[in-house]
Each structure stands twice: as structure tokens, then as C-alpha cells.
Amino acid sequence: MAKARELYVCRGCGYETPKWYGKCPGCGGWNTLEQVEIAPAVPTNKKVVAAANGEQAQLCPIRDVDVNDEIRFHTGVSELDRVLGGGIVKGSVVLLGGDPGIGKSTLLLQICQYLGRSLSILYVSGEESVRQIKLRADRLKVDSENLYLLADTNVERIANTILAKKPDLVMVDSIQTMNIQKLQSSPGSVMQVRESTNAFLHLAKSEDIPVIIVGHVNKDGAIAGPKVLEHIVDAVLHFEGDRNQNFRILRAVKNRFGSTNEIGVFEMLDGGLQEVQNPSMMLLDGRPEGASGTCVACIMEGTRPILAEVQALVCKTAYGMPRRTATGFDYNRLALILAVLEKRCGYYFSSLDAYINVVGGLRLDEPAADLSIALALISSLRDKPISGTVLAFGEIGLAGEVRGVTNLISRVKEARRLGFDTCIVSKNALRELKSAGIDGIELVGVSTVREAVKKVLDN
Structure with missing residues (x-):
């Protein structure tokens, strides 16, 4: 009779190995491998005998499956x-x-x-x-x-x-x-x-x-x-x-x-x-007035548009290497946006600390938040506030261009409902928005980040 064999299984990722390791090869966790006994496999001939007993599983055509119940x-x-x-x-x-x-x-x-x-x-x-x-x-x-x-x-x-x-x-x-x-x-x-x-x-x-x-x-x-x-x-x-x-x-x-x-x-x-x-109203509650380094972003969570305040702080570094900190936003994405702003727009952050914070504990994983992050960074760098009734969303490419995003109409309607009067979007998205006939909010199309800065901060 075959004996049960012993394996070591990681309780963090499920990695299996016949040998114990202090560090799991799968997830890198320390002291996560636990010894378990695995029942012996049934020999092939026994499987054949079990299948020959005549017992069969019941088949059901997919057309006969009733999902109304x-x-x-x-x-x-x-x-x-x-x-x-x-x-x-x-x-x-x-x-x-x-x-x-x-x-x-x-x-x-x-x-x-x-x-x-x-x-x-x-x-x-x-x-x-x-x-x-x-x-x-x-x-x-x-x-x-x-x-x-x-x-x-x-x-x-x-x-x-x-x-x-x-x-x-x-x-x-x-x-x-x-x-x-x-x-x-x-x-x-x-x-x-x-x-x-x-x-x-x-x-x-x-x-x-x-x-x-x-x-x-x-x-x-x-x-x-x-x-x-x-x-x-x-x-x-x-x-x-x-x-x-x-x-x-x-x-x-x-x-x-x-x-x-x-x-x-x-x-x-x-x-x-x-x-x-109404998560948008909750996240925007208590926004500072006349403060630089803040901008409002709009992301989609399923079918629901959510507006969130993005805060940026840019200051002179006290260390040999500037710090980059992002709370609620991807750190690598922040590094990409800073590189684009320095190369394409002429704003130098090489000797400056940059901090990003999304108010309310929300995490912005959508590329539509790129434009809001960039505008907040430049606003803090220039110490010039962005109007509290301005909203911006769009994806930023490596060439400094502003690309369109999905669910434009839902985002703009949510911004209008919460009292915003200006929406900065990609110029390519204006055609779709104008055909929808949305009134009560000004739609400003931009092709590059440099153009968006002129519309928002230089007016």
C-alpha cells in the first residue's frame, strides 16, 4: 500500500515543495512553509475499474438550463x-x-x-x-x-x-x-x-x-x-x-x-x-479655497463616476536625492508624469521633493487621473492655485500629449451635478461630448499638458 507523502506548502501563496526553505521561493515570505501530508495517488488500474462499474454522471444540455429560478x-x-x-x-x-x-x-x-x-x-x-x-x-x-x-x-x-x-x-x-x-x-x-x-x-x-x-x-x-x-x-x-x-x-x-x-x-x-x-460629495467636502497644489480628478468605479481631490506638494529637498511619495496613487506612474513634465514642459523637479495625496483614502488606479496629478504638481511648483470650479481628466503620454478616456459623458454629467463649471479634457474627446448636447458646463479641449497649463494657470 502506498504511503502518504509529505510536502511543504506556503500558507501565503500555496507554493508546494518537497523540501523545507526558510524563505518561500514563490512569494518570498519568511517561515511560511508548513508541512502537510498528501494522500497517495490512486493507481491507474483502480481508476479504470472504478470507471467500469457502470455509474455515469448526468448530462444536461445548456439549452435546458433554466436560470429564471x-x-x-x-x-x-x-x-x-x-x-x-x-x-x-x-x-x-x-x-x-x-x-x-x-x-x-x-x-x-x-x-x-x-x-x-x-x-x-x-x-x-x-x-x-x-x-x-x-x-x-x-x-x-x-x-x-x-x-x-x-x-x-x-x-x-x-x-x-x-x-x-x-x-x-x-x-x-x-x-x-x-x-x-x-x-x-x-x-x-x-x-x-x-x-x-x-x-x-x-x-x-x-x-x-x-x-x-x-x-x-x-x-x-x-x-x-x-x-x-x-x-x-x-x-x-x-x-x-x-x-x-x-x-x-x-x-x-x-x-x-x-x-x-x-x-x-x-x-x-x-x-x-x-x-x-454620494461618494463624490463626501470626498470633496472641506476642500481648501485658494490653496495651490490641489486639483479635482474624476475616475470610474464600475458604472459610477467618482470625483476626488488630488493634492500635491513640491518643495526644495534637504537630501542628496529628492523624495517621491504617493498616497493613493501609483509611485511608478508619478515618476513617469514627473519625467514628462520635465522633458516636455520644462518644469524641473530634479532637485525638488514631490508628494502626492488623494484625499479620503481613495486609490486612483485609472490613467484618467494623470492630467489632474500633473496640474496639481505644476500648481504647487508655481504656487498658483487652480480654480475650485475646474475639473480635469485625461491620460498623459510620453510625448506630453493628453489622450481621451472612456465614459466621458458620465464623468462630465457628474461634474456638472456637483457644481463645476469648467472641464479640461482631451481635444479628441470634444466631438463626442458636443454630440451629447451637455449644457451648463464649459468643455475645454487640450492636446498637450503644456496647453492644459496655459488654460488653467495662465488665464
Whole structure:
């Protein structure tokens, strides 16, 4: 009889190797390899015998599959429904990750109040006692009669409880505390996390019960455990935000039943998380008047245009090498924009420190923010403010040209709705905007960054 073989698996990235290393060859993490036993492979002849027993899987033509009975449970939180693609799909497994204290457990308890009106919910906690959960529920004013609490970490007992009670929704907080008794490894190890998730996945698919799983994150912000964990589940949601600020952003990294481009914006208050229906107004609140180095950018998060304030500070360096710091913006992209401004526009930053900050904790990953970043840098360099009613968006090329971006009409309409009277865009985009017949806002087309500076700062 073949013996089980031993492997070392990285709990950070899932890299497998027969030899132990202090540093993982896959992700570079130190002391992340854990020893696991792999069951022996079934010999080929046994596979052939098993296939010859006559048992066959049932086939279903794709035309006969009825999707009209797909059920989505609306959570009562429109921002969460937006990220999920319309609600929680029946029989799906959702993985919710985020930094400690960001609001994961708070969000789950809050949606229990709405879902508990018509659904029975089982809240499984491996980190808190039932009394502690009750105290938090009282603070959040959650008192649904259909909410049942279970403080246990044994996956077998939890599974038997789910099969016996047949709840409509199961929440597991958190997967790193769950364990299967027959496995020798400790809770939180690669084997325990993977097999526990597989157990909940089997329950969700076989009993058609949606399961929401909370996952811890490591120091790099990725969900702790093997990377295969994210491949098992149907949707992966990440809570982002600075704990020193009240605003939280919920982003879908993976979603089999919806788009991964949507985000949900929340505000953490004393009574829990509150939806932010108008993120642009929230991010622009408290803008300084008459201050240099600020400009407003417009990015698209899925189908929603969001306006954010970009701040830049340029000052003489006190070191041999100037500093470059970007918060909420890609550092390499900042270096590219500084090089273009120096080569194509004649603004020299070689002996100057440059700092970029996006207000509100939002991250600008879209090239449409390039023009706003460039104008804010030049405004700070020249110590000349940009008008508070001017908005700019466009991608900057290496030749110093301003290129068009997508969803122009939605961006301009959002700017007009928030009271902006001038919009700086690529000259090639003016034709599309003029054909849309947008009134109430002046559209200024520019071909290069140098031309944009003249329109904004030299008038």
C-alpha cells in the first residue's frame, strides 16, 4: 500500500515543495512553509475499474438550463448589493477579507437585521462567545428573531447543525479559527483552512445555502491562507480603508455572478457602518479655497463616476536625492508624469521633493487621473492655485500629449451635478461630448499638458 507523502506548502501563496526553505521561493515570505501530508495517488488500474462499474454522471444540455429560478437575497444595504452584482446568490460562497477592525463582522451583523425579516440566519463565530456577539448586536440594534448564534470551531459539528436546522444563510467568522478533527495540523494552517473551506463549499452547493466566510489578512493585505482559497469560493470581497479615517471601501476582487469593477462606500459611525450614497460629495467636502497644489480628478468605479481631490506638494529637498511619495496613487506612474513634465514642459523637479495625496483614502488606479496629478504638481511648483470650479481628466503620454478616456459623458454629467463649471479634457474627446448636447458646463479641449497649463494657470 502506498504511503502518504509529505510536502511543504506556503500558507501565503500555496507554493508546494518537497523540501523545507526558510524563505518561500514563490512569494518570498519568511517561515511560511508548513508541512502537510498528501494522500497517495490512486493507481491507474483502480481508476479504470472504478470507471467500469457502470455509474455515469448526468448530462444536461445548456439549452435546458433554466436560470429564471436564480434567487438573489437582497441584503438591505444597496452598496453591498451593488458590489455583489444585485445580492447574495443562493448556494454561493462569499469570502470577505480586510484588516482587523475594518468592519467585517459589523457589516455581517447589520445585514442580519434586514435579512432576518424573511430568512433564518446562522451566525457561526470561532472568535467570540455568544454573549460577546449579543453585546455587539445590541450596540448595532440587531434583534431579529430569525438570527441564531453558534460559538464553535469544529467543522463537523457545524456541518451537522446546518444539515439539521437548514438555515437560509450561514455566516462563518472566521475561517482561520475553524478546524477538522481528523487533520493533525493546527487551526489556521494551510491544510485546515483549505479543507474547512471545501467543507462549507460542499454544504453550500449540495443544500443550496449561501455561505459568507470572513477571512483574516496578512501583513501585505492579502487574505491569509493558501491562494487556492480564493479560487474555491464564488466571490472575494475586500474591505479597504484607513483605520484613522471613517470611510471604508468594499471592493470585489472576484465575482462569478457580477462585475468586479463596482465598489461600495461606507462610513464607520458609532452605530455601525452607514452607506455613502454620494461618494463624490463626501470626498470633496472641506476642500481648501485658494490653496495651490490641489486639483479635482474624476475616475470610474464600475458604472459610477467618482470625483476626488488630488493634492500635491513640491518643495526644495534637504537630501542628496529628492523624495517621491504617493498616497493613493501609483509611485511608478508619478515618476513617469514627473519625467514628462520635465522633458516636455520644462518644469524641473530634479532637485525638488514631490508628494502626492488623494484625499479620503481613495486609490486612483485609472490613467484618467494623470492630467489632474500633473496640474496639481505644476500648481504647487508655481504656487498658483487652480480654480475650485475646474475639473480635469485625461491620460498623459510620453510625448506630453493628453489622450481621451472612456465614459466621458458620465464623468462630465457628474461634474456638472456637483457644481463645476469648467472641464479640461482631451481635444479628441470634444466631438463626442458636443454630440451629447451637455449644457451648463464649459468643455475645454487640450492636446498637450503644456496647453492644459496655459488654460488653467495662465488665464
